[in-house]
Amino acid sequence: MLGKKERLRTDVLIIGGGTAGCYAALTIGKTSDARIIVAEKAHIKRSGCLAAGVNAINCYILPNRTVQDYVDYATKDAEGIVRDDLLRTMCERVNGTVHELERLGLVILKDDQGNYVARGNRNIKINGENIKPILASAVESLEHCQVINQLVITDYIVKDNRIYGAVGFHKETGTIYEIEATYVICATGGASGIYKPNNPGFSRHKMWYSPFNTGAGYAMGILQGAEMTTLEMRFIALRCKDTIAPTGTIAQGVGAKQINGLGENYESVYGITTSQRVYGTVQEQVEGRGPCYLGTKGISPDQEQDLLKAYLNMAPSQTLRWVERGQGPATENVEIEGTEPYIVGGHTASGYWVDTHRETTITNLFAAGDVAGGAPQKYVTGALAEGEIAGDEIVRRYQDQGEVPSVGNEPWYKEAIDAILKRYVAQQGANDDSTLVRIEEQEQRLQDIMDIYAGGISQAYKYTEESLGIAKSKLQALAKDVEQLQANTLHELSYLYELRDRIVVGRALVAHLEGRKETRWHSFGEHGDYPNCSDDGLVYVNSVYQDGEFQVFQRPLVEKGDTYEHTN
């Protein structure tokens, strides 16, 4: 199955060719002659969160607004648990990324004067169906950049808290890649598939977040002792029932309100932060006033047609559903529900603990996009901005330091590689038809544990200290069993690593949920033992994985105007 070995040496390795990874490559490629490798586990043309497209830029500083307005909004929405320095540095750059995307070919709606048309206070309207192909072709045209598609990176190479590269295998050819790199950007995206999903049957991957974002970046960092922050701020999206399509397009596009089964508008009862919108919907159902809807009945035929088109640009299943049923949003309200929890730093503050350059606590390892913590409400442009920030810092160091001597022949390096290769060997050649089924069964076991004991959909997102304790021991047993699994094909081997990554993230998440003894964001987390918000909770809950245990500790907030830098 796994075959020949290929050793590569590069200045910059970017793991993940999605939104943030592509923009980091563009930034570095345009401003330096540094050699870049983009390692992408699928194909950069449509990989990552933007596969189907996106129909609005949700983070843009409109002419009558300021960076501070957006920082204030994101801070309030996260009930104070954000990094002010990260939000600020991100917001300063988002408009620049939009102008660059427009230059590359993104279509943005403009008024008669040539100004972008706003949707609400922070959004602009685009045709983003092809946003990913636009980004990808710009990356492919870079001179010193090699894109390796189908490459599944499984391990970082780290010594004394400094990164030297990564190892992975090619999903199609089985070639093992050993990539020595001076700088590494982790841009793998966040984690889905940790909890039992809304549609657990055949359509199990009809979920909000990309099912192919399996937490690899978090897991590789955790396993090497990188500090993580705020994983306990899970993200739960409010979505159209069944299709799990976005609701913001309807709510903001045609001004539809959230109404319960009695036809009452319940938005004002619970508040309108992201988590409160979900919480209200859950509570209305729990208290017997469900199901909940977006009140679209009575919109005009033109509005309905525009909605059908808008969804084709990002979530075509919703348009298909309306047409198939023969009843569109003008005649039928759109039923809504909360999704299973995800870990995603583009929407919440979960992820790597980074400094303002987006460098992690592992020297020369940067994180951008959904893997980077501290800066929620990033959306597409925030992820692009973080790719640019990390890219700029790498270019600065590259130009300062020039070529760094190779460590490829040092004994410790070879030992690290050998250990990974040995694991690969043990994981293949099962010659047994049941391997895929067993991997899938263990994935379901993970999702069941998390759903029941760590606050999934079936528990209305609630957990207790006792249930988290049960989750912890069950996950430990699961992790052990999964170490024994083998794969018959390269595809199965990639599934095996995705499962490993999800379990690592699940374990870290449970440790973080235990670390926050309050309920700060209703629905994102309902702590049965601590149902209220506490002033003691105005801290970051961070963790480091050491010797098989998660060390959970607190850090003081980096508040307005402050800047955090790593000190060692």
Added chain:
Amino acid sequence: MSIQINKDTCIGCGRCQQVCPGTLIYKDEAKKAYIAYPSDCWGCVSCVKECPVGAISFFLGEDMGGKGATMVVTTEGHLLHWDITKVDGTVQRITVNAKESNAY
């Protein structure tokens, strides 16, 4: 929810196989594309857009209320024609101009 690939019309170009963000599409011995892991599909329809001969269609699974309607996309310059074939055989076409933004 997933996709289906018509083996009679598939020309084996491999574009769908390349573009799938989950690497779920492979080729059989006759060099025709097939989806190896249908329940792992996200429904992004990248493959449907990529197919030059309209051999790939998208459908909602019965577990999410689908009744068998299918969707294909044909590209004509900057126009994307989305054709939805309903269970009764009628086809509804929605055309999106890639040079125009969404209204929402």
